[in-house]
Amino acid sequence: IEARNYKIDSYQEEIDVNKDVKKSINEELLKLQKDKASLEEQVGFLNGEIQKTLNKIYENETQILEIKDKIIKNEKEVEEVKKKILKNTKLLKERLVIMYKMGDAQKVEVLLSSKNFNDFLSRNKMMTTITKNDKSLIQTLKTDKEKLDKLINELNGQKKVLEITKQNLKKEKSDLDSQKSVKDKLLNEVRAKEGEKSKKIEELDKYISDYESKISEKISEKRSLQEKKESLQSEIADLERKIEEEAEEARLEALRIKKAELDEINTSTHNHGNGQLAWPTDATYISSYFGWRSGFTLQDGSWYNGGFHTGVDLAGPLGTNIYAAEDGVVTFAGWNDYGYGNLIIIDHGNGMTTRYAHLNSVPVSVGQRVSRGQYIAPMGTTGYSTGSHLHFEVRINGEAQNPLSYIR
Structure with a gap:
C-alpha cells in the first residue's frame, strides 16, 4: 500500500507539472488569440477599404467611358459640321464666281427683266439675301464647330483628370494590397503558432489523462488491498470472537441451568x-x-x-x-x-x-x-x-x- 501511495504521489507531481506548463501555454494561446482577433479586424478593415477603392475605380472607369463616348459623339458632330461648312463654302464660292462672271450687265439684265417695280425690288433683294444667307450659314456652322471643339477640349480635360484619378486609385489599391499582404502574413504566422500551442495543449491533456488513469488504477489497487486487509482483519476478529463466544457460551449454559432451577423455585411460590x-x-x-x-x-x-x-x-x-x-x-x-x-x-x-x-x-x-x-x-x-x-x-x-x- 505504501509503494502504491508513493506511485500515486509521483504521478500527481507529473500531473501538477504538466498542468503548470499547460497554464503557461494557455496564457500564450490567449495572447495569440487576441493578436489574431486584432489582425483579423485589421484585415477586414483593409478588405473594406480595398473594396471601396475598387468601387471608386469602377465608377472612375465608367465615367471615363462615358466621356469617351461623348467625345466620339461630339467629334462625329464636328466632322458633320466641317462637311457642311465645306459644302456651303463651296456653294458660296460657286455662286460668287457665277455672279462675278455675270458682271453688272448680267445683274442689270436680271433686274431689268422684272415685270414691274415691285418685282425689281424683290429680285434685287433676293440676290442680296442669297449672298447674306450663305455667309450667315457658314458663320453659324463655324460657331457650332468652335463650340464643339471647346466641348471636346473640356471633355478631354475631364478625361485627363479621371485618368489621373484612376492612376491614384490604382496606387491607393496597390498600397492597400501591400498592407493587407503584410497583415495576412502576420495573421498566418499567428494562426500557425496558435495551432502549435493548441496541439501542445492536446498533448499535455493526453499526458494528464494518462497519469490520472494511472492514479485511478493505483487507487483501485490500493482500495482492493485495503478491502482485502480489512477482510482479513475481520476474519481474524471473527475467529477471536468465536473463541471468546465458545468460552462464554459454556459459562452461560451453566448459568442458564442454574437460572432455570431458580425460576422453577420462583414459579412454585x-x-x-x-x-x-x-x-x-x-x-x-x-x-x-x-x-x-x-x-x-x-x-x-x-x-x-x-x-x-x-x-x-x-x-x-x-x-x-x-x-x-x-x-x-x-x-x-x-x-x-x-x-x-x-x-x-x-x-x-x-x-x-x-x-x-x-x-x-x-x-x-x-x-x-x-x-x-x-x-x-x-x-x-x-x-x-x-x-x-x-x-x-x-x-x-x-x-x-x-x-x-x-x-x-
Whole structure:
C-alpha cells in the first residue's frame, strides 16, 4: 500500500507539472488569440477599404467611358459640321464666281427683266439675301464647330483628370494590397503558432489523462488491498470472537441451568389459578430461549452484542395469529423505542404481566379488557429483530421469568 501511495504521489507531481506548463501555454494561446482577433479586424478593415477603392475605380472607369463616348459623339458632330461648312463654302464660292462672271450687265439684265417695280425690288433683294444667307450659314456652322471643339477640349480635360484619378486609385489599391499582404502574413504566422500551442495543449491533456488513469488504477489497487486487509482483519476478529463466544457460551449454559432451577423455585411460590398460561400464538417453533445468549446480526445488517434474553422467541410466518395468554387489561399498546418494536403489555393481576413484542401491527388499545386465547395482534418483525417472530415475556412484579415455566 505504501509503494502504491508513493506511485500515486509521483504521478500527481507529473500531473501538477504538466498542468503548470499547460497554464503557461494557455496564457500564450490567449495572447495569440487576441493578436489574431486584432489582425483579423485589421484585415477586414483593409478588405473594406480595398473594396471601396475598387468601387471608386469602377465608377472612375465608367465615367471615363462615358466621356469617351461623348467625345466620339461630339467629334462625329464636328466632322458633320466641317462637311457642311465645306459644302456651303463651296456653294458660296460657286455662286460668287457665277455672279462675278455675270458682271453688272448680267445683274442689270436680271433686274431689268422684272415685270414691274415691285418685282425689281424683290429680285434685287433676293440676290442680296442669297449672298447674306450663305455667309450667315457658314458663320453659324463655324460657331457650332468652335463650340464643339471647346466641348471636346473640356471633355478631354475631364478625361485627363479621371485618368489621373484612376492612376491614384490604382496606387491607393496597390498600397492597400501591400498592407493587407503584410497583415495576412502576420495573421498566418499567428494562426500557425496558435495551432502549435493548441496541439501542445492536446498533448499535455493526453499526458494528464494518462497519469490520472494511472492514479485511478493505483487507487483501485490500493482500495482492493485495503478491502482485502480489512477482510482479513475481520476474519481474524471473527475467529477471536468465536473463541471468546465458545468460552462464554459454556459459562452461560451453566448459568442458564442454574437460572432455570431458580425460576422453577420462583414459579412454585406464586398462585396463578391452574398454574399455566395459554400458548400465545399458532407458531410452535422456539427460535431463542430465556437466558444468556451470544451476539447475532439483526435484520438491517447491524450487529447485536447479545446479553440476557428476558423472554422466549416463537418464530412463524409474518401475520401469524397472536393471542392473550390469560384474562387481563391492556396497559400498553404501541411503539417501543427500546428494541421491542410494536408492543402490547397485558396486566393479569397479582403482579403478573405478559409482553408481546415485534408485532406487525397493534389492533388493541390501552384499557381494553381481553380474554384468555383472544386474538390481539399479527406476528411481525419490528424493532430489533432477525425475522418474523413473537418475543413473549412473563413478568412477576416487574421481574422477567422464564415463560416456559408458565405456558408448559
